[in-house]
Amino acid sequence: MASTTPLNLVWAIKGILLPRIRIQLPQLAASLLPLRQLLSFPRHETKRSSPHRLLPPDLTRLHRPSSAPLHAPSSPEPRIPAASLGCPAPPEPRLAPARPPWAPAGARRRPAPRGRSINNSKHAMARHRGGGDLVRLLMTLLLAATPLLAPVAAELEEAEVVPTAPPQVASSSLARGADEGLDDVPADVRCASWRLAAEANNLAPWKAVPAECAAHVRAYLTGAAYRSDLELVARESAAYARAAPLGGDGRDAWIFDIDETLLSNLPYYADHGYGLELFDHLEFDKWVERGEAPAIPSSLKLYMEVLELGFKAILLTGRSEGHRGVTVDNLNKHGFHDWDKLILRTAADRKKTATIYKSEKRKEIEAEGYRILGNSGDQWSDLLGSSMSARSFKLPNPMYYIP
Template identity: 75%
Template sequence: MARHRGGGDLVHLLLMLLLAAALLLAPAAAETEAEVAPTAPAQGASEEPEAAAAQQQLLPRPLVIELPSAAASELGGGDGSGDEFPPEVRCASWRLAAEANNLEPWGAVPAECAAHVRDYVTGTAYRSDLELVARESAAYARAAPLGGDGRDAWVFDVDETLLSNLPYYADHGYGLELFDHHKFDEWVERGEAPAIPSSLKLYKEVRELGFKIFLLTGRSEGHQAVTVDNLKKQGFHDWDKLILRAAADRKKTATTYKSEKRKEMEAEGYRILGNSGDQWSDLLGSSMSARSFKLPNPMYYIP
């Protein structure tokens, strides 16, 4: 009797194990069937494959980062010649190098950059750059510690600093043509150069703050009368001295000529706290000011 009951228990145990195994295998089989059999779309849902794929959201797409070296190689090999960059980028780099005084002395705007320079000086970017220089200059002037003895001076260049010659350069390729002294002198004699608005505002504020104002220009003394008239018509008044190139200064570089004139100011007891010019030769050399402010000018270079 005992042996019979033991055999029944064993059979019962085997049946229970088979049932448990069947229950465990059922989800896997159903999952496999789901993968094989297509799922019917819900009523009203889009049946397009792209929409179905978007709903599944199985895995994120891999992130691909394009390195600069790869982009440069696609553009042209990146051999350092600059040819791998489009002309607009090369010309923007050329203009930056010109403003930073990183170029060799140059006589005219590169032919491929003529349109770039034209668009710059006739567009909003040039006006914005001029206004930024004027704002920074005014902020410095307001904070400068004046001596109170009437000996604190600010030096201004004239052409492309106070007066604009853009009407002249519009007829001469915005710097594409080599500079012609005779043609430019004819333009100066017309006395029609307009004021640079941001510079006029700065000029008036510097004067009201109590600075002595010296206008130091490369124009010749023969243009004194027309220059005075042009400046006054455009709103520039009450400067302390207008200095023009004498016959003895004609063979000097602008850097030498202007350095000598600033040295004379210092010899007279003036402290040059500010200096505004569009050329590095307006600002560099000797007897430099405490702060110098370079206005943009990609149209010509004066050593």
């Protein structure tokens, strides 16, 4: 916790305390009224008509000599210009002249008679009491403001520790588009733009398909467009695999994800709105345990070609270690064989994000001497992070997002 410095208190009083005092000024004035009456500040009565009220008290009590003229002479005493002496001109005095109006020009102040010293002492004591009254007033104001300073200091301490940058809040791009005057754009066009942004990883983290786009996503996944996109990714992956220079030592690896990469879970998502419903881990685990996920035909073809080219297939999935047996049976049933490694989540990996979990596993794979030349996955968390492959291929998936 950072310490509160005097400068911090100054800023706190300027930025926080003063607005509060302005708001609570009536209550503050009401609370100070009894204190003012209790202190009963002494006042010195002076006549407003007195011509000497601006003069020091000891000068106002001097007797005017009988021989002194009533008014100062009309021609003032000549003064030497300050510029001729090489020094700046002194500022004009703001107080009353140093001599009474009835004193002659050039008259000097005479010391007060001894009989007047008592009066001078009284005036000095009055001035001292006036200064003490001012100090008491300031102390009273400070004590009245003390309850306001405590929360100010606490807020100041928190402001020095808590970052001011707000956290990122995920929001619907479709709602923003409607606010920006895109109502004239057909819903299917807006949903196609949303799906493209999701595939390009341009959306903030999202948990479900927008309700407006549920029909669009269902039509895409069940139509020819989804199959065409999958086949295009597989063809480009195979072209890269055929051109990739292999080391010939059996250490060139290609990493595959499983769900929505090798096996399809469309039968499960067809019963759950194709991503419209929030993901339910328990329900999905029940589906996985059935072992009925079909293979993606284009991915199976790519898998077989990669093995024939001499790559080592490594399967890296987010499924738990407890589903190893059913996962192996599901893969073998649809023609996936001869992988070099099958890596699943252990209990120690359960709380890690997919990006961190798969990055750590890829680092371990590299530590074993493998060269990761290719990586296929339907989530950006399958591909991004550390120890990335020489080339990555993203399969389409507008149903869910895994960070």
